[in-house]
Amino acid sequence: MSRSWSRGPRRRYAPAPPRSLGSRLLDYALTAVVLGLFILVAARLERFEMRKEQGMAVVNDGDSITLGTERIRMRGIDAPEYMQTCRKDGADYACGKLARQSLVRLIAGRPVSCSGWQRDRYGRLLGDCKAGDTDLNGAQVQAGWAIAFGDFETEEAVARAAKAGIWAGSFEEPQDWRDSHHDQPVERRHGTLASLGDALRELVRFW
Template sequence: MSRSWYSRSRRRYAPPRPRGLWRKLLDYGLTVIVLGLLILLAARLDRVETRKTQGTAIVNDGDSITLGTERIRMRGIDAPEYTQTCRKNGADYPCGTLARRSLVRLIAGRPVSCAGWQRDRYGRLLGDCTAGGKDLNSAQVEAGWAVAFGGFESEEAAARAAKAGIWAGTFDQPQDWRDSHHGEAVERKHGTLASIGDAAREIFRFW
């Protein structure tokens, strides 16, 4: 009996067999994969870090502004392009210009604060913006001068029911209008056109 116990003890505490070559390669491969995933995760977290900026806004159009050197596209909304026209009572009217004026009125010369973590294909920050405690993204849709574009569906429904802004007549969705008017060139240039026009009006106002 003691000999049997001694035999079992020897088997129990015997050193483990050395790992085979393929097992070692598998372990090394898994280690490399885990390290690679950690590096990618760290890079991703760095990219999605929320950026906040504030200051006096230059309003480019109904859904984009500039704060200092930061160009911002307001997240979740899409306003008519600055040169876009809509139709009401059988006549065309400059709904893009009016959408921009709506945003100017909402800001009312107050400092604007925007925060976001994504950028669009033109490098603009996709931001949620406020002025004087007012959510500008939401207010622009509620006023009827922007459509919901991934957010603010309830505000759009209210604007539709009230026939506010562009909902008082007919219009092409801003995305469709861009597609039919060489969207990339329009998207890049309309803000510049608005800024030049504003600068010219400011100059003539003082003459």
């Protein structure tokens, strides 16, 4: 099979005319805007830097401690509030105070280290905390003195099956107790969706 083709006239290319001053100024302005946006995004991303705190802990209640000047809310769990009561064998008992005692026992006088990047509506760092090799968040749930709050569902299932801690009787979920006693906004669970939501909010909040 043969091919035939004919060569057409060659096209002449003329150089593009110089751009006007207005067009060049517009380009410079757009470049400055893009650079400004990158700087703002970089500033917001600094807020996602993982913070690490360690030292001897002051135990505030069953899911919050203080390390130095940093107040820390343990991520992914929710313990009865300090003044909250639960019910067992037909009588009320101070489950909030027992939840705090449980965390004190888990720490056992050892230094505590916590890491995290999110903060709750009180400005507390949402942290994953350890004392030695003990994962305090998971251990508190497995001991039955905190419920899963976006994480640690497996540990909660173990506590339920063993009727450990508050699972030995009946109780009002800490979130519901807070709502009925303090009339405050609902605290969001500390799961993956909440983390993604916080990240997106930080990226779009440029003021």
